[in-house]
Amino acid sequence: xxxxxxxxxxxxxxxxxxxxxxxxxxxxxxxxxxxxxxxxxxxxxxxxxxxxxxxxxxxxxxxxxxxxxxxxxxxxxxxxxxxxxxxxxxxxxxxxxxxxxxxxxxxxxxxxxxxxxxxxxxxxxxxxxxxxxxxxxxxxxxxxxxxxxxxxxxxxxxxxxxxxxxxxxxxxxxxxxxxxxxxxxxxxxxxxxxxxxxxxxxxxxxxxxxxxxxxxxxxxxxxxxxxxxxxxxxxxxxxxxxxxxxxxxxxxxxxxxxxxxxxxxxxxxxxxxxxxxxxxxxxxxxxxxxxxxxxxxxxxxxxxxxxxxxxxxxxxxxxxxxxxxxxxxxxxxxxxxxxxxxxxxxxxxxxxxxxxxxxxxxxxxxxxxxxxxxxxxxxxxxxxxxxxxxxxxxxxxxxxxxxxxxxxxxxxxxxxxxxxxxxxxxxxxxxxxxxxxxxxxxxx
Amino acid sequence: xxxxxxxxxxxxxxxxxxxxxxxxxxxxxxxxxxxxxxxxxxxxxxxxxxxxxxxxxxxxxxxxxxxxxxxxxxxxxxxxxxxxxxxxxxxxxxxxxxxxxxxxxxxxxxxxxxxxxxxxxxxxxxxxxxxxxxxxxxxxxxxxxxxxxxxxxxxxxxxxxxxxxxxxxxxxxxxxxxxxxxxxxxxxxxxxxxxxxxxxxxxxxxxxxxxxxxxxxxxxxxxxxxxxxxxxxxxxxxxxxxxxxxxxxxxxxxxxxxxxxxxxxxx
Numbered sequence: 001x002x003x004x005x006x007x008x009x010x011x012x013x014x015x016x017x018x019x020x021x022x023x024x025x026x027x028x029x030x031x032x033x034x035x036x037x038x039x040x041x042x043x044x045x046x047x048x049x050x051x052x053x054x055x056x057x058x059x060x061x062x063x064x065x066x067x068x069x070x071x072x073x074x075x076x077x078x079x080x081x082x083x084x085x086x087x088x089x090x091x092x093x094x095x096x097x098x099x100x101x102x103x104x105x106x107x108x109x110x111x112x113x114x115x116x117x118x119x120x121x122x123x124x125x126x127x128x129x130x131x132x133x134x135x136x137x138x139x140x141x142x143x144x145x146x147x148x149x150x151x152x153x154x155x156x157x158x159x160x161x162x163x164x165x166x167x168x169x170x171x172x173x174x175x176x177x178x179x180x181x182x183x184x185x186x187x188x189x190x191x192x193x194x195x196x197x198x199x200x201x202x203x204x205x206x207x208x209x210x211x212x213x214x215x216x217x218x219x220x221x222x223x224x225x226x227x228x229x230x231x232x233x234x235x236x237x238x239x240x241x242x243x244x245x246x247x248x249x250x251x252x253x254x255x256x257x258x259x260x261x262x263x264x265x266x267x268x269x270x271x272x273x274x275x276x277x278x279x280x281x282x283x284x285x286x287x288x289x290x291x292x293x294x295x296x297x298x299x300x301x302x303x304x305x306x307x308x309x310x311x312x313x314x315x316x317x318x319x320x321x322x323x324x325x326x327x328x329x330x331x332x333x334x335x336x337x338x339x340x341x342x343x344x345x346x347x348x349x350x351x352x353x354x355x356x357x358x359x360x361x362x363x364x365x366x367x368x369x370x371x372x373x374x375x376x377x378x379x380x381x382x383x384x385x386x387x388x389x390x391x392x393x394x395x396x397x398x399x400x401x402x403x404x405x406x407x408x409x410x411x412x413x414x415x416x417x418x419x420x421x422x423x424x425x426x427x428x429x430x431x432x433x434x435x436x437x438x439x440x441x442x443x444x
Numbered sequence: 445x446x447x448x449x450x451x452x453x454x455x456x457x458x459x460x461x462x463x464x465x466x467x468x469x470x471x472x473x474x475x476x477x478x479x480x481x482x483x484x485x486x487x488x489x490x491x492x493x494x495x496x497x498x499x500x501x502x503x504x505x506x507x508x509x510x511x512x513x514x515x516x517x518x519x520x521x522x523x524x525x526x527x528x529x530x531x532x533x534x535x536x537x538x539x540x541x542x543x544x545x546x547x548x549x550x551x552x553x554x555x556x557x558x559x560x561x562x563x564x565x566x567x568x569x570x571x572x573x574x575x576x577x578x579x580x581x582x583x584x585x586x587x588x589x590x591x592x593x594x595x596x597x598x599x600x601x602x603x604x605x606x607x608x609x610x611x612x613x614x615x616x617x618x619x620x621x622x623x624x625x626x627x628x629x630x631x632x633x634x635x636x637x638x639x640x641x642x643x644x645x646x647x648x649x650x651x652x653x654x655x656x657x658x659x660x661x662x663x664x665x666x667x668x669x670x671x672x673x674x675x676x677x678x679x680x681x682x683x684x685x686x687x688x689x690x691x692x693x694x695x696x697x698x699x700x701x702x703x704x705x706x707x708x709x710x711x
Contacts, residue, residue, distance in 0.1 A: 341531040344501055349545040349596050350521030359544070363535040440534040443578035 088225035099216040107197030112181040123148035260319020272331025297322035310391035330372020334365025367441035453507035466657035482647030490658025524598030545596030583614035
């Protein structure tokens with residue numbers, strides 16, 4: 001029962017997080033609709049297309065009338081970069097698109113202390129907020145007169161500073177003298193007062209916490225700007241990261257995928273053929289294949305590390321296993337999918353068993369095998385990155401994992417984008433190869 | 445002894461539930477070389493089973509098939525088969541499909557391409573020889589299937605509803621082509637169909653089969669195939685005897701269907 005209570009609490013936490021994101025999601029959807037309306041307006045001014053589709057009166061519900069709108073795709077991708085830039089203060093974008101940034105510059109506020117005798121005095125705190133990563137010196141200020149003395153503090157943006165303003169005053173905590181107001185507004189421990197550059201809060205012990213406004217932009221440590229990621233790409237491509245250049249990292253990942261996939265296909269395809277052609281082999285391997293197929297390759301990582309270590313052999317064994325079952329099943333269904341009339345036709349045209357294999361069964365199974373190969377390559381690419389996250393000397397996954405330990409979010413982002421691009425390119429290449437090599441796919 | 449003899453052929457399938465189905469019972473047909481036989485019957489009468497046994501894809505439970513004096517055992521190039529659809533190899537061009545049989549025999553290239561070119565001329569596909577088969581229409585694909593079968597020089601051609609999936613106009617043209625090929629090549633042909641008109645037009649001999657168990661019901665010897673060789677098939681259809689025979693056979697098949705329906709309702 002306690003498990004269910006725990007799960008219920010987790011579910012509520014997830015839902016409340018989602019709910020807090022709801023305004024942004026609604027905003028994004030409104031942006032999509034706005035762009036749609038704008039694009040519709042622009043299109044009216046362009047030459048209208050008079051193709052067959054434009055003459056259809058029923059389009060809602062007609063699946064063939066729905067095609068991917070290129071303009072929407074372009075706007076969508078551009079918008080991702082614009083939003084990214086806007087919320088990171090990218091220099092590639094004009095300033096007016098930026099989301100409000102963190103407060104940078106000088107500000108001041110004054111505070112009031114009250115002595116046990118009921119006397120009170122004001123002093124001013126000068127605050128300098130510098131952009132993150134820049135050094136700044138604390139300005140010198142005159143102490144001023146009265147029992148409270150002026151203070152000065154320098155803060156990096158996105159940070160805050162606990163300041164004992166009374167430490168230089170003539171009477172402080174030791175004398176039961178406390179800060180009672182900020183900018184004339186009363187303040188108590190746990191409370192806060194808004195000031196021009198942000199907020200001043202008071203800790204439980206009575207210390208002032210100076211919190212400059214952080215704005216709506218993301219701190220680079222959470223989300224670096226696009227140009228920062230781009231320049232990091234250039235740096236890692238030439239200088240390298242962790243003793244290897246970018247090409248070496250990606251090359252190692254690709255090498256593992258290709259070797260693992262090729263080995264998996266070399267074993268898996270004949271295995272699938274044997275399963276498709278012989279009762280005995282089908283019976284022998286069906287339980288093994290059907291059991292191994294739903295086991296995610298990632299679940300094998302610990303075992304592979306125990307058996308083969310974290311070197312290349314272990315990773316290639318893992319990818320081999322990831323590709324093996326997929327290829328075996330694809331080849332099996334390719335063989336089983338041959339129309340009996342084709343086999344009969346070949347027999348009555350005088351073909352021998354071997355000729356039937358060579359000229360009918362193998363070509364007939366190629367489309368299925370290609371589909372399997374596409375799936376297997378995708379799975380292998382996902383698996384290699386995950387395996388490198390766990391343990392590797394080189395590789396795309398290792399690069400982003402190590403970078404994340406050092407909070408190098410720019411490298412992590414760059415790595416994720418490159419991994420995505422490579423995965424996408426692999427799929428595109430496989431599709432092209434399919435078009436060239438098995439043009440008869442789906443035409444039987 | 446030349447020709448094809450089907451002698452007391454019986455076929456029984458055992459079902460998983462223990463019962464068995466008598467698909468064919470004592471089917472005997474004596475076909476002389478060069479004869480054109482069409483087989484007609486309601487669905488379930490075992491006509492496709494009969495053809496599969498003759499082709500050698502199935503072994504009969506009883507009975508023997510003899511071709512040119514030797515007993516048939518398993519599929520062989522001497523008995524070519526034309527299927528309804530989808531039996532072409534879509535990974536090969538039209539020319540490669542037609543040349544499949546000769547290639548399997550290891551015939552030299554020059555000789556093979558002579559045969560292929562000739563047959564493509566006969567079926568009127570010379571302009572399409574380098575196309576992929578899936579680029580052709582259904583009627584053209586069946587012409588490729590006919591040419592592929594002929595390229596192998598079989599003694600008997602078995603046709604399993606070869607025109608069944610074609611539209612009415614294409615079908616009529618193809619019927620003319622089948623007759624022309626039969627006359628020109630002098631092959632023995634067994635054609636299975638469920639169209640009474642087609643069976644009459646393309647059958648020098650016609651066998652009507654009855655179901656449960658599959659058996660020969662009536663046999664005809666008809667003049668229409670011979671007539672169709674010389675003239676328009678539509679003219680043949682206008683022949684009074686044609687209409688008369690058609691009605692007679694249709695009535696026969698109707699009775700069979702009704703008997704089956706009645707039996708099913710009783711059960």
